[in-house]
Amino acid sequence: MSVTLVKVTKIFTDQDDKSKEFTAVDDVNIEIKEGEMVTFLGPSGCGKTTTLRIISGFEKQTKGDVYIDGSLVNDLPANKRNSSMVFQSYAIFPHLTVEENIGFGLELKGLKKSQIKSEVDVIMRTMGLSALGTRQPSQLSGGQQQRVALARAIVTKPRVLLFDEPLSNLDAKLRDQMRTEIRRIQQQFGITSIYVTHDQDEAMTVSDRIMVMDKGRIQQLGTPFEIYSRPTNHFVADFIGRANFFSCMVKSVSDVVTVEVNQKQYQFPAFNKDVKAGKRATVVIRPEGLHIQKNSEQAFFNGKITEAVYLGATVEYEISVKGRTEPIVAISYNPVKEGLYKVGDEVGVTFDPISAHVIL
Amino acid sequence: MKQRIISSWHSFIQLSKDPLLLGVILLLLLSLVLFIIYPLYKVVVVSFQVNGAFSFKNFTDVLTYSNGYYLKALFNSLWMGVATAVLGTLIAYVFAYSLTRANIPGRRFFNLIATIPIISPPFIGALAVIMLFGRNGFISSTLLGMKNASAYGAKGLLFAQVLTFFPVAYITLRGVLESISPTLEDAAMDLGGNRFTIFRKVTLPLSIPGIASSMLILFVESLADFGNPLVLAGAQFPILSVQAYLEITGMGNFAKGAALAFILLVPSVSAYMLQKYWVSKKQYVTVTGKPTQSSNDVVSPKARWILFGVCCLIAFFIILVYASIVFGAFAESWGNSYKLTLQNFVYVWRVGFESVLDTLAIAGLSTPVAGILGMIIAFLVVRKKFWGRKFMEFSSMLSFALPGTVVGIGYILAFNKHPLYLTGTLLILLLNFIFRYIPVGVQGGVAVLKQIDPSIEEAAVDLGADSNKTFQRVTLPLMVPAFFSSLIFSFVRSMTAISAAIFLVSARWKLMTVQIMSQVESGRIGAAAAFSLILVAIILVAMAVIKLILRLKYHTTSSILSQ
Numbered sequence: 001m002s003v004t005l006v007k008v009t010k011i012f013t014d015q016d017d018k019s020k021e022f023t024a025v026d027d028v029n030i031e032i033k034e035g036e037m038v039t040f041l042g043p044s045g046c047g048k049t050t051t052l053r054i055i056s057g058f059e060k061q062t063k064g065d066v067y068i069d070g071s072l073v074n075d076l077p078a079n080k081r082n083s084s085m086v087f088q089s090y091a092i093f094p095h096l097t098v099e100e101n102i103g104f105g106l107e108l109k110g111l112k113k114s115q116i117k118s119e120v121d122v123i124m125r126t127m128g129l130s131a132l133g134t135r136q137p138s139q140l141s142g143g144q145q146q147r148v149a150l151a152r153a154i155v156t157k158p159r160v161l162l163f164d165e166p167l168s169n170l171d172a173k174l175r176d177q178m179r180t181e182i183r184r185i186q187q188q189f190g191i192t193s194i195y196v197t198h199d200q201d202e203a204m205t206v207s208d209r210i211m212v213m214d215k216g217r218i219q220q221l222g223t224p225f226e227i228y229s230r231p232t233n234h235f236v237a238d239f240i241g242r243a244n245f246f247s248c249m250v251k252s253v254s255d256v257v258t259v260e261v262n263q264k265q266y267q268f269p270a271f272n273k274d275v276k277a278g279k280r281a282t283v284v285i286r287p288e289g290l291h292i293q294k295n296s297e298q299a300f301f302n303g304k305i306t307e308a309v310y311l312g313a314t315v316e317y318e319i320s321v322k323g324r325t326e327p328i329v330a331i332s333y334n335p336v337k338e339g340l341y342k343v344g345d346e347v348g349v350t351f352d353p354i355s356a357h358v359i360l
Numbered sequence: 361m362k363q364r365i366i367s368s369w370h371s372f373i374q375l376s377k378d379p380l381l382l383g384v385i386l387l388l389l390l391s392l393v394l395f396i397i398y399p400l401y402k403v404v405v406v407s408f409q410v411n412g413a414f415s416f417k418n419f420t421d422v423l424t425y426s427n428g429y430y431l432k433a434l435f436n437s438l439w440m441g442v443a444t445a446v447l448g449t450l451i452a453y454v455f456a457y458s459l460t461r462a463n464i465p466g467r468r469f470f471n472l473i474a475t476i477p478i479i480s481p482p483f484i485g486a487l488a489v490i491m492l493f494g495r496n497g498f499i500s501s502t503l504l505g506m507k508n509a510s511a512y513g514a515k516g517l518l519f520a521q522v523l524t525f526f527p528v529a530y531i532t533l534r535g536v537l538e539s540i541s542p543t544l545e546d547a548a549m550d551l552g553g554n555r556f557t558i559f560r561k562v563t564l565p566l567s568i569p570g571i572a573s574s575m576l577i578l579f580v581e582s583l584a585d586f587g588n589p590l591v592l593a594g595a596q597f598p599i600l601s602v603q604a605y606l607e608i609t610g611m612g613n614f615a616k617g618a619a620l621a622f623i624l625l626v627p628s629v630s631a632y633m634l635q636k637y638w639v640s641k642k643q644y645v646t647v648t649g650k651p652t653q654s655s656n657d658v659v660s661p662k663a664r665w666i667l668f669g670v671c672c673l674i675a676f677f678i679i680l681v682y683a684s685i686v687f688g689a690f691a692e693s694w695g696n697s698y699k700l701t702l703q704n705f706v707y708v709w710r711v712g713f714e715s716v717l718d719t720l721a722i723a724g725l726s727t728p729v730a731g732i733l734g735m736i737i738a739f740l741v742v743r744k745k746f747w748g749r750k751f752m753e754f755s756s757m758l759s760f761a762l763p764g765t766v767v768g769i770g771y772i773l774a775f776n777k778h779p780l781y782l783t784g785t786l787l788i789l790l791l792n793f794i795f796r797y798i799p800v801g802v803q804g805g806v807a808v809l810k811q812i813d814p815s816i817e818e819a820a821v822d823l824g825a826d827s828n829k830t831f832q833r834v835t836l837p838l839m840v841p842a843f844f845s846s847l848i849f850s851f852v853r854s855m856t857a858i859s860a861a862i863f864l865v866s867a868r869w870k871l872m873t874v875q876i877m878s879q880v881e882s883g884r885i886g887a888a889a890a891f892s893l894i895l896v897a898i899i900l901v902a903m904a905v906i907k908l909i910l911r912l913k914y915h916t917t918s919s920i921l922s923q
Contacts (some may be wrong), residue, residue, distance in 0.1 A: 026371065056822060058818060058821075058822075077821075078818070078821045078822055079821045079822070079823075079824050079825055080824075081821070084817070084822060084823070085818070087815045087818070087819060088815070089813050089815050089816075091813060091816045091819035091822070093816060093819070093834055094816070094838065095834075095837045095838055104820070104823055104833075105823035105824055108823060108824040108825055108829070109824060112632055113442075152823070156824075170500040257876045310478075335426065
C-alpha cells in the first residue's frame with residue numbers, strides 16, 4: 001500500500017486579492033513504501049501539513065499527481081480515499097460516546113451492529129480503552145482522547161494512516177509515552193503511515209525515513225541517521241540538532257574531499273556530490289564531534305571559553321575564536337577523563353575526521 | 361471590480377451544482393428583503409413623501425406641531441435613554457462587581473433576582489410603579505396617606521425602565537468582569553497597590569469597553585421601549601415611541617407616524633452600529649472566556665459589606681415589584697381592600713382566555729420557525745461562501761437595532777395592499793414575530809459553529825461521510841443545544857412582545873400583552889396583575905420543559921440566560 005507523490009505543487013491565492021499567490025508546496029516527489037512510516041519534518045509554514053492534506057484529499061494540489069497503491073487518486077474526494085487521519089485537535093465528536101466515536105467509520109461502511117461492536121471491542125482492548133466505552137469525550141484526559149482518535153482511525157483498516165502533529169497538545173511525559181505507542185501500533189498493524197511534526201525528537205523516534213521540508217520544498221529525504229549525521233545542506237544541519245559551521249576552500253575531490261580551513265588542510269569522506277574543487281564549501285561538525293584540550297599549534301582552532309555548563313554526564317562549552325562571529329559549541333562526554341575547563345581558559349579544539357561532513 | 365463580479369459569478373456557478381442549497385439561499389434572501397428591509401424602506405419612503413413627491417414637509421410639520429410637542433417628545437426620549445443607560449449601567453456594574461469580585465454571601469440568589477426581569481413582560485415595572493406610588497399606591501396612599509400622588513412622568517418612567525433593562529447590562533458586565541483574570545489584580549496587589557488603587561487603575565479601565573457597550577445597549581432598549589411609557593409617560597411627559605403609535609392608531613395619520621418613527625430610528629440605529637462595529641471590537645478580553653474564580657481579596661471587608669448592602673437594596677426593590685404584582689393579582693381592590701380573592705383570575709378567564717390561546721398559538725408557531733431559520737442562516741453564514749452572504753448576516757441581525765414601533769409601523773405600511781394584503785391576519789403576526797426573533801437564533805448558532813473545530817467535520821469526511829451525512833450526523837447534533845437555548849429566548853420575547861405587535865393585532869387575533877395593556881389603561885390593576893402572573897407562569901413552564909428536554913436528551917443545561 002504505497003503512496004507516491006509526483007511533482008506535487010500547491011499554490012494558494014489570496015481570497016481578497018487574487019493576484020497575491022503563495023506557494024505552499026513546491027514540486028514534491030516522494031515514494032512511500034508499503035508498511036513504511038515517513039515523517040514530514042520542518043518549521044511551521046514549511047508545507048508539511050498541506051502536503052499531508054493533499055494526500056488525505058482535504059486540499060487539491062495545483063499541479064502534480066497523487067497515487068495511492070499505484071492508482072491515481074487526484075479526483076477522489078476525501079471521503080472516498082481509504083486513508084485515515086489522526087488530527088492535531090483529535091477532532092473527537094463531542095456528542096458521541098467513546099464507542100460511538102470509534103464505530104463511526106464502520107457504521108458509515110454499513111457494517112452490522114454486532115460486527116461493529118466486536119471490532120470496536122477488539123481495538124479498544126488493544127489501545128487500553130476497554131473501561132471507557134460509554135464515556136463522553138468531555139470525561140476523557142488528553143492522552144485518552146488521543147487514543148480514541150487513533151483507535152477511530154485504525155479500526156476502519158485504512159491503507160494509509162495520516163498523523164497531523166498528533167502529540168502537540170500533550171504534556172512532555174505523555175508525549176514520550178504516546179510516540180512509542182504510536183510506533184508500536186503502526187508496526188503491529190503494518191500500516192503505511194505519514195507523520196507530520198515540527199519536533200525532531202519525535203521524528204527521530206517514530207520514523208523509518210524523514211522528509212525535511214522548508215519553504216515548500218524537500219530539503220532532504222533519508223533515515224534518521226542520514227539526516228542527523230550527513231545533512232545535505234545548511235538548513236537541515238541547522239534545523240536538526242546543533243551544528244558548528246566552518247567555511248572552507250575545496251582543494252580536490254576524489255574518494256575523499258580535501259579542504260583548507262584556517263590555513264590547514266583536512267581530508268573528509270565525500271558524501272556530497274555537489275562539492276567541487278576550487279569552490280568554497282562548509283564543514284559541518286556536531287558539538288559532540290569536537291574535543292577540547294590545551295591550546296596548541298596542532299589544534300583545529302584555538303580560543304577562549306566563554307561559557308561552561310556542567311550537567312554531570314556532559315559539559316557544554318562555548319568557545320570564542322578570533323575572527324569568528326559565532327562561538328564554537330562543543331560537548332565533552334566523560335568529563336572525568338577529558339578534564340574540566342572553566343570560563344576564561346585558553347583551549348584548543350580538535351575533531352575526528354569521521355565526525356565531520358562537507359556541504360555546499 | 362470586474363474580478364469581483366467574475367468571482368461572484370463563479371461562486372454562483374458552484375452553488376448551482378447544489379440546487380437545494382441554492383434554493384434555500386435564494387428563498388432566505390428574498391424573505392429577509394421582504395420582511396425586514398421592505399417594511400423599513402416603506403417607513404422611510406412614506407415619511408419623506410407628500411402626495412407622491414419627495415418632501416421634508418412631514419418632518420417640519422411634526423417638529424413644529426403644537427408648539428413643539430413632538431420636539432419635546434424627542435428630547436424626552438433621548439434624555440430618558442441617557443438616564444436609563446447611565447443609571448442602569450451603574451447599578452448593573454455594582455451588582456456584577458459584587459457578585460464576581462467581592463465574594464458577598466447569597467450570590468446565587470442575587471444572580472437569580474437580577475435575571476427575573478428578563479423573563480417578564482417589559483411593562484411589569486410600569487404596572488408596579490402605579491401599584492406602589494400611584495394615586496391608590498400601596499406606599500404613596502396606603503402607607504404614607506398621600507392624596508393625589510402621581511406616578512406618571514419622568515421619575516416613575518425612569519424607575520420602571522431601569523428596573524426592566526438593568527438585567528441586560530448586568531449580564532453583559534458580568535461576562536466582562538468574569539473574563540478579566542483575577543491574576544491581574546493579584547499582580548497589581550503584589551506590586552504594592554492598595555485595594556482602591558487596584559480598582560481604579562486595573563479593574564475599572566479593563567471594564568470600560570464593557571461599560572460603554574452596556575450603556576449603548578440600554579440606550580437603544582430605552583428608546584425602543586413602548587410598554588412602560590404607554591402606561592407611565594402621560595400627556596405631560598410625551599415619549600416618541602408612544603406618540604408615533606398614537607399618531608397612527610389615534611389619528612390615522614400614517615405620514616406623520618412614519619416621520620416620528622424615522623426620527624426614532626436614527627439614534628437607535630446609530631447607537632447600535634456604534635456598539636456593534638466599534639465598541640465591541642475594543643474589548644480587551646473576549647467575553648466568552650472561561651470564568652475564573654476569584655481567589656484573591658481585592659475587596660476589603662468593609663467595602664464588601666457596603667456592596668452587600670447595596671445589592672440587598674436593589675434586590676429589595678425587585679422583590680417589592682414582583683411581590684406587589686403577585687399580591688395585586690389576589691387582592692380584592694388594590695389600594696382600597698387587600699382582602700385575598702380569586703375574582704381577578706375569574707375575570708381574566710372570562711375576558712382573556714381567547715387571547716391566552718392566541719398568544720400561545722402565535723408564540724408556539726413562530727418560535728420554532730424563527731429558531732430553525734436562525735440555525736440555517738448561522739450555518740450558511742459561517743460555513744458557506746456565496747454571493748449575498750454579508751447581506752444575509754447584516755439583515756438577519758438588523759432587527760436587534762430596530763425599535764418595535766418602527767417595525768410595527770413598517771408592517772402596516774408594507775402589507776396593506778394586494779398582493780401583500782395581510783392586515784388583520786394571523787400570518788402578519790407570525791411573520792413579524794419570526795423575523796423579529798431570528799437574530800436570537802443566528803447569534804446562538806454562529807457562536808456554536810465558531811466553537812466547532814472544522815477538523816471535527818473533516819474527521820467525519822475522512823471516515824467516509826459525504827457533506828450531507830456530515831451535516832446530519834455531526835454538525836446538526838452539535839447545534840441542537842444552541843437551538844433550544846434560542847427557543848427559550850425567542851419564546852420569552854414573543855410572549856412578552858408588545859411594541860410592534862400592538863399595531864398588528866385585530867379583533868380576530870389578540871395578544872395577552874395588548875390585553876394587559878388595555879386593562880391597565882381602563883384602571884383594572886388587579887386584572888392586569890393577574891394576567892401578567894399567568895403570562896410569567898406560562899413562560900416559566902415553557903422554560904422548564906425546554907430545559908428538561910435538553911437535560912434528558914443532550915446532557916446539557918446551557919442556555920443563553922445562564923451563560
